[in-house]
Amino acid sequence: MESIGHVTCLLQAKGLTKRFGSLTANQGIDLEVKPGTIHAVLGENGAGKSTLMKMLYGVYEPDEGQIIMDGEPVTLHPPTKARAKGIGMVFQDFRLIPAMTVLDNIALAVEGGWRLRRKRLRQRIMGISSKYGLSVDPDAYVWQMDLGQRQRLEIVKTLLVPSTKIIIFDEPTSVLVPQEVEAFLNMLNLLRQDRYGILLITHKINEVLAVADQVTVLRSGQITYSASREQGLDSHTLIAAMMGDKSLKPVVKPVPDSDRDTSPVLQIEQGTIKGDHGEEVLNNIQLTLQKSEIIGVAGISGSGQRELSEVLYGLRKLSSGSLTVGGRAIIGGTRAFMEAGISFVSEDPIKESVIPGFTILEHMVLDGIPLREKGAGIDWRHIRSVLDDSGEAKALALAEPDRRADQLSGGNVQRMVLSRALIRKPDILIISYPSRGLDIGTTRTIQQNLIELAKQGTAILLFSEDLDELFKLSDRLVVLSGKQMLGPYLPSETDISQIGYRMLKGEPA
Numbered sequence: 001m002e003s004i005g006h007v008t009c010l011l012q013a014k015g016l017t018k019r020f021g022s023l024t025a026n027q028g029i030d031l032e033v034k035p036g037t038i039h040a041v042l043g044e045n046g047a048g049k050s051t052l053m054k055m056l057y058g059v060y061e062p063d064e065g066q067i068i069m070d071g072e073p074v075t076l077h078p079p080t081k082a083r084a085k086g087i088g089m090v091f092q093d094f095r096l097i098p099a100m101t102v103l104d105n106i107a108l109a110v111e112g113g114w115r116l117r118r119k120r121l122r123q124r125i126m127g128i129s130s131k132y133g134l135s136v137d138p139d140a141y142v143w144q145m146d147l148g149q150r151q152r153l154e155i156v157k158t159l160l161v162p163s164t165k166i167i168i169f170d171e172p173t174s175v176l177v178p179q180e181v182e183a184f185l186n187m188l189n190l191l192r193q194d195r196y197g198i199l200l201i202t203h204k205i206n207e208v209l210a211v212a213d214q215v216t217v218l219r220s221g222q223i224t225y226s227a228s229r230e231q232g233l234d235s236h237t238l239i240a241a242m243m244g245d246k247s248l249k250p251v252v253k254p255v256p257d258s259d260r261d262t263s264p265v266l267q268i269e270q271g272t273i274k275g276d277h278g279e280e281v282l283n284n285i286q287l288t289l290q291k292s293e294i295i296g297v298a299g300i301s302g303s304g305q306r307e308l309s310e311v312l313y314g315l316r317k318l319s320s321g322s323l324t325v326g327g328r329a330i331i332g333g334t335r336a337f338m339e340a341g342i343s344f345v346s347e348d349p350i351k352e353s354v355i356p357g358f359t360i361l362e363h364m365v366l367d368g369i370p371l372r373e374k375g376a377g378i379d380w381r382h383i384r385s386v387l388d389d390s391g392e393a394k395a396l397a398l399a400e401p402d403r404r405a406d407q408l409s410g411g412n413v414q415r416m417v418l419s420r421a422l423i424r425k426p427d428i429l430i431i432s433y434p435s436r437g438l439d440i441g442t443t444r445t446i447q448q449n450l451i452e453l454a455k456q457g458t459a460i461l462l463f464s465e466d467l468d469e470l471f472k473l474s475d476r477l478v479v480l481s482g483k484q485m486l487g488p489y490l491p492s493e494t495d496i497s498q499i500g501y502r503m504l505k506g507e508p509a
């Protein structure tokens, strides 16, 4: 370990710079990771957080600068070298094989794991799992596990590598429900006690204030602020360092006009939905979505949200019951649902909505801006001008239309998918986790945009794990719990703890 003053350092980055063509994603970054500390890295979407972490995990080689470990400059590229030097990373997109068990996934991933005796490996998994409160079952199949469980499996995998001393977490809490977030932060504290050096990328200021010992804020690839807990951390300074001279506006939901048109636009009667493996996921559900309203859907992850949203977009069929839009059943798949006026933002836009090699502009014609033919082809000039003139795209600070979508940061992909759905001004919008991966400024912008869209007549079904967001935006709330859809409830007549109770335990007796 390198000694800096009195404190030892696990890793020291000096002047790291990384360019992608003409874009400088990181410029002269200095950063230290000390044992037994949590170092949070904050910044808006596209600020350069993932790029920095990927240099420290050996995915990218820095164009300039040095990384020092044990007093020596080191090369961490490729990640096998970084891992050998004790650096582990828990990614947002889990690299797991769903058809295999936890034990088999780990045996495959850990070097020499396949040769290890199963009994021994199982014991080690259970040991680490119980030490850090991760409750990972070695015999569970990955396909049966929700996102929180998969993340805990990734953490066990990282901790099983004996040399690991630095762990990088890339927006770990964006896939977690509130109860899981608390458990996750407790686990971070245990890792800190055991002298691991933690790097934590997050958009959530309250998490930073709760656990970070050191904070570095990036803006447009450069450090704008760095401070330790002893120097004092406060949310105003952190937000200002992230956002520069932009200000953070509150979300305002006006009281709806009493004479607005509230005719039902979408209805499910006695709907039963089965999961990917034929198991019943939701049973006998009733749902009526009205014009101009936002219905919020709450639930622990894996309570049928994905399956229900897929039914509403023609990707999955009700196994019994009826679904009508404007009083009529929809015959056909996704295209028929789109033609009936429904737009959809899926829970995992990077996986489900991004076509590698396509630009932002090209993505806009897929389920977005209506096509206008020019000669034998698409009128791209028209699409470009719709995008240029779009208030939604401007408000969300969408990247330039010719950028390749697979080279955007995670939050910028989310902005692209949201802009596309909003520009279309659909009659019905089925939207999952709109603020997942977005920085706070953009989160507020999209929330305000959804309120405006509903005001203009769009009926919105909003899936979210953020109860504050659901209460702020929804006219009515439903809860998915125990294969039932509970509610609807008026936000003014219930509160977060009652909804939280129903999420966990169903309707109180």
Ligand SMILES: Nc1ncnc2c1ncn2[C@@H]1O[C@H](COP(=O)(O)OP(=O)(O)OP(=O)(O)O)[C@@H](O)[C@H]1O
Pocket: 020, 023, 025, 043, 044, 045, 046, 047, 048, 049, 050, 051, 052, 407, 408, 409, 410, 411, 412, 437
């Ligand atoms: N492989 C790549 N090719 C080209 N540009 C890239 C590549 N990876 C990232 N970029 C660009 O570098 C900049 C920084 O991206 P990065 O993913 O590091 O941001 P981030 O701070 O992690 O954002 P987010 O919060 O949205 O995840 C962005 O403008 C992004 O589009």
